[in-house]
Amino acid sequence: MKAQTSSVIQADKGWRIWWQLARPHTLTAAFVPVFLGTALAAKDHAVHIPLFLAMMIASLLIQAATNMFNEYFDFARGLDHEESVGIGGAIVRNGVKPKTVLNLAFILFGIALLLGVYISLSTSLWIAVIGFVCMLVGYFYTGGPRPIAYSPFGEFMSGFFMGFVIIQIAYFIQTATISQQSVLISIPISVLIGSIMLSNNIRDLDDDKESGRRTIAILIGRNNAIKLLATMFAFSYVWIIFMTIFTEAPYWLFITFLSLPKAIEAVKGFMGKTEPLEMMPAMVATAKTNTFYGLLMSVGLIISFFI
Structure with a gap:
């Protein structure tokens, strides 16, 4: 019985090793x-x-x-x-x-x-x-x-x-x-995906600097990088307003604003933090902002097809 339990634990651990290697939060x-x-x-x-x-x-x-x-x-x-x-x-x-x-x-x-x-x-x-x-x-x-x-x-x-x-x-x-429309809709998603990379570089800024990297977060400094992250989030939501006013984009795209709390959580999560482990929740919130924003935009588009 113990041998069977041990095998199950090892199999579960083995599965988790490969799953973590894929870094599922980035997928x-x-x-x-x-x-x-x-x-x-x-x-x-x-x-x-x-x-x-x-x-x-x-x-x-x-x-x-x-x-x-x-x-x-x-x-x-x-x-x-x-x-x-x-x-x-x-x-x-x-x-x-x-x-x-x-x-x-x-x-x-x-x-x-x-x-x-x-x-x-x-x-x-x-x-x-x-x-x-x-x-x-x-x-x-x-x-x-x-x-x-x-x-x-x-x-x-x-x-x-x-x-x-x-x-x-x-x-x-x-x-x-x-x-x-496919071009215009891709712009805020591109910015939000870039924000995931920026959040990663904010978290790793000190280690990256020691290794000789020259990321944007290193070049402009941690505080300015956090401000840039906030600006990227703000741009993504302002872009929705722009599209609905000046193009034929449906007003249902405003449903993406339901993801705004995650963006605010991400920015606040980076403020005043210097240790990588402390900033992990903020990085997760950044990735979730992209996920929720993109899925909500898709839902808004689909709803608009039937109304």
Whole structure:
């Protein structure tokens, strides 16, 4: 009986190691853009479910693989240790071989690539080119001699490719076109995804500075970085007002304001904090702001189709 209980515990622990390695709290940054782009496409087109599922799975796999590359390369550069906050910890805490993490990331990329082939053959070969560029950005975010994450451009690159580009692809594969509304709606989501990266850099500012990184949070300082985060949140909500006044966007998009308390919680959570562990709740609130905002925007769009 004890042996069976021990096996169950070990199996549960093993599952959790791999789940934590994928950093599930970041996966909504891949889920939301695909769901939103598809929801917008559903206004005038019947949704092609297999394409939607292929796009969703491919995006989640690329995001998980990017997190694994991050885990591997940060360890290889000596940046991660057992007390590091915000990492999966598979290598430094759970004894997983670094090469195993790297190989798993490439396997996920391979599966995403096969799904991309299906999507591009069903729609346009340009999707294969754009998707491959997205994968390169995911790899070089922490890989290569000059990682994007170590520069001031991490927030912009992640927001642009994970937000703007993914929404346009999700919309295009359903409609065979790009619209003004798909572009406008992708802007606040891009900003909010960038805010997730900014919150990460605010939390890791001291360690990043010691390792020689040059993130925007380091360049402008912690207090100004928190102000920038607040500005990014404010812009995302003001953008809804702009769209409903000056474009044909439905007033149902105001439902996104229900996520505003999470944004306020995130900003307040960073104020006066200097220890990474103290700032983890604020970082979680930032990620949830993106999730709630994006899903509420999708709900608003869907409701507007029937009213």
